[in-house]
Amino acid sequence: MDLETLESILDEFNYIGLFLWLWLGVFGAPIPNEVIVMTIGFASSTDVLISPYAFITVYLGIVGALTTCYLLGRLLGKPLLKWMKQKKRKNHSLEKAIRFMNKYHTFSLPLSYFLPGFRNIVPFLYGLSKLSYKKFALLSYSAALVWVTGVFFLGYWFGEEIDSNQIVIEEVVIVALAILIVFTVLMVWKRKKRRAKAHSE
Structure with missing residues (x-):
């Protein structure tokens, strides 16, 4: 995805088009999500996009895609499987x-x-397994926030200077950070659950 393609989407559909591209495009677009989000990050460092709006649009689009995969598994899981x-x-x-x-x-x-x-199929399988939406949202949306933040600002700060090898290295760093954050979220959630159980008894 290049800046010209991004500008054409914005000119015709504004940020709504960008949201739809991120939400629905992951199911059929041949361009990796990393490239799309980094391009948007890079565009945010120029006059093409307004950074806060772009970041929020990216995150909502990614969350929309994850939620759609989960709901497809929950509602239409068996036929699709x-x-x-x-x-x-x-x-x-x-x-x-x-x-x-x-x-x-x-x-x-x-x-x-x-x-x-795995990023689209695993949420689908967890929807099929009837994982509660609350638990799905807690784990999935927090990880998506970490991923979007890392990749978006890689594009914002480094733009076209990043090659594929650097992307792989940065992805590993982001994974490590995500594990730490998710582990912390789980510990807090379990602690609150234990406290609620103790109060109920």
Whole structure:
């Protein structure tokens, strides 16, 4: 995605078009999310976008995509799962995602967004497994905020100077940070749950 494409979306649809591109584009766009978000970050350092609006739009678009995947799993999970198993490539991705979930359990949800092969399918599978929306939102949205912040500001500060190798390194750093944040959120949530249980008794 280049600045000309971004400017054409903004000229025609404003920030709503940008939101829709991020929300629906992840299901069919051939451009990696990292490239899109970094381009938007870079554009925010110029006169093309207003930084706060761009960041909020990016985050809401990503959250919208994650929520859609979750709801598809929760509402249409079984028919979609059957269809995916009939497609060789999708079935392979499905099997990898299931192994990933079995290995990391609940942590696989926040971690999935940092791994391009899992970021859409894992929320779908957790929707299929009927994970509560409250728990899904807590884990998924917090991880998305960390990811969006890291990638957006990489584009904002470094723009076109970042090559693919640097992106991989920065992604690893962001993953480590995400693990720390998610672990902290889980500890706080469990502590509150224990306190609520103690009060009820």
